[in-house]
Amino acid sequence: MTDTDSQAPEPTDADHAEASFFTYEPGDEPDQEVDRPNHPSTTSQQIRGMLEWIVVAVGALAVALLIKAFLLQAFFIPSGSMLETLQINDRVLVNKLSYRLHDVNRGDVVVFEKPPLASGDINDLIKRVIALPGETLTLVDGEVYINGTRLDEPYILGKLSLPERDIIPNCDGAPGPDRCTIPPGFVFVMGDNRTGSSDSRTFGPIEESSIVGRAFLKVWPITDISFL
Secondary structure, three states, rough: OOOOOOOOOOHHHHHHHHHHHHOOOOOOOOOOOOOOOOOOOOOHHHHHHHHHHHHHHHHHHHHHHHHHOEEEEEEEOOOOOOOOOOOOOOOEEEEEOOOHHOOOOOOOEEEEOOOOOOOOOEEEEEEEEEEEEOEEEEEEEEEEEEEOOEEOOOOOOOOOOOOOOOOOOOOOEEEEOEEOOOOEEEEEEEEOOOOOOOOOOHHHHHOOHEEEEEEEEEEEEEHHOEEE
């Protein structure tokens, strides 16, 4: 091998051009564009936040109205007709779906629309179911008898008082002031405060279709929450 063979070839003009194409001096960097996110203005954020809260509020109101119309509703107790079970100013929760799933039961505390013969300006009344369709209720010496059997009522306050009417209205059979056979589709209701309640002894049995729902929970006062 000769000295000529061991020498590296001289760079050509093309090599100089290629090297200069890929190199540049500091400070000669090309201008670069930086992508920056477009941040919404503070006003736009506030408007969007307000709209979101409006949607949430409207949705919550719609749900509340649906629940009140078809499932649950709270009722205020304005009188002492259900003492001692319910006090004046108590609030109860009523299940409107109960009697779409099962029949009315004796002992249920129910809210119902005021019947035609009831007095007063309160549109929704609350009483306890005492007698069911087809049963004969008799009042004897302050006690309630159903088909001849005395009804045990640990919840009542005071002795039973009879109404001043000659007969209990809207009964089947041969009704009297102390006797009523309940027609089909009706129930007989009384307040637990027997000496301070206007109930079926006065206005007769009520239609089952007029029952709004079953009161199942006392929710006020908060210190006395309990099932009914």
